[in-house]
Amino acid sequence: MALRPVQVNIKAVDSTAVGRFWAEALGWSAYGHGATTYVGPAGGLVRPDPVALGIAVVPVPEPKTATKNRVHLDLATTSEAHQTELVARLRALGARPVDVGQGDVPWTVLADPEGNEFCVLEPRDVYRDTGPIAAVVVDCTDPQATARFWAEATDRTLHEVAGEGAALRSAQGVGPYLEFLRTPDVKTVPDRVRLDLLPYSGDDEKAEVARLRALGATDLDLGRGGGDVAGTCLADPAGHEFCVLTLP
Incomplete structure (x- = not known):
């Protein structure tokens, strides 16, 4: 059993304006659904x-705080x-442009129209075949332990x-990477950006959620700030929020 980052x-x-921004940024399309x-x-x-790996932009009433997101996107480029x-x-x-303490680096740190940070990377061979999103990057204090959880979960x-x-990357070697980066700071606010996972067809969603709890995930109540969620919301052992979506 395993779950797919979807x-x-x-x-x-x-959410409509931010969705349009990301569609134009990635050269993709925006699709309204509810x-x-x-x-x-x-x-x-x-x-x-x-x-x-698609993007779902969900409406919430609260604006982003000044705290840097602990999950962000890195965008790939092919040349300077x-x-x-x-x-x-x-x-x-x-x-x-935003300053998150990056110093003098070859990539550019930006924020979308509502302040969600992301990076436009300099060309790197490792990301030459990922598509426009090179990686989903997760800040954590113990990258190895967090990566082990996600490798077992997905x-x-x-x-x-x-x-x-x-x-981490798909076993087929396609799509963006899921990267865990060591940072000294700890989580202080709810996650503005998270991953949504989906069971494989024929798998038991409840059994998958139970398996995640056995791996160290904990139950999470996102409340009214979580957007509409059809599924189960959890936090990984490092506190990063994610949701297991219900199969359509």
Whole structure:
């Protein structure tokens, strides 16, 4: 048994506008479904997409706080010229530069129109075949332990372990990476960005949730700030929120 990461869930006061931003940023399409705006490759909403990791922008009443998100997206580029062009295009769409203590680095840190941080990476060979999203990056104090939980919880396999981080990717070697980066700070506010997981067809959702609890996940009540959720919301052993969605 395993679960598939199906989408990155982003909370927003204006979910339609933020959904449009991310669709244009990634060169994808925005699909309205109820109050949620889904963002994915053109051709119609497919969940789960066989390669890409989509985005679901859900409306919430509370704006983002000044606290840096503990989950963010890294965007891939193919050349220095592409990186420069992409940063300029994103700023024209409403992104703004932010300082999260990155110092002098070759990538650019921006925030979407509601303040959710993300990075536009310099070209790196490792991300040449990921699609527009290179990685979903998770801040944590123990990357190895957190990566082990997610490797057991999902169908992603351990790709790399280093002193300050660890990375997972699909067993087929497609799509974005799921990366865990060591940071000294601890979680102080609810997550604005999280992962949503989906069981495989034929799997028992309740059994999957029980398995996650046995791995160290804890139950979570997102309350009215969690958006509409059809499924079970949990937190991993490091406190990162995620949801197991109900199969359609």
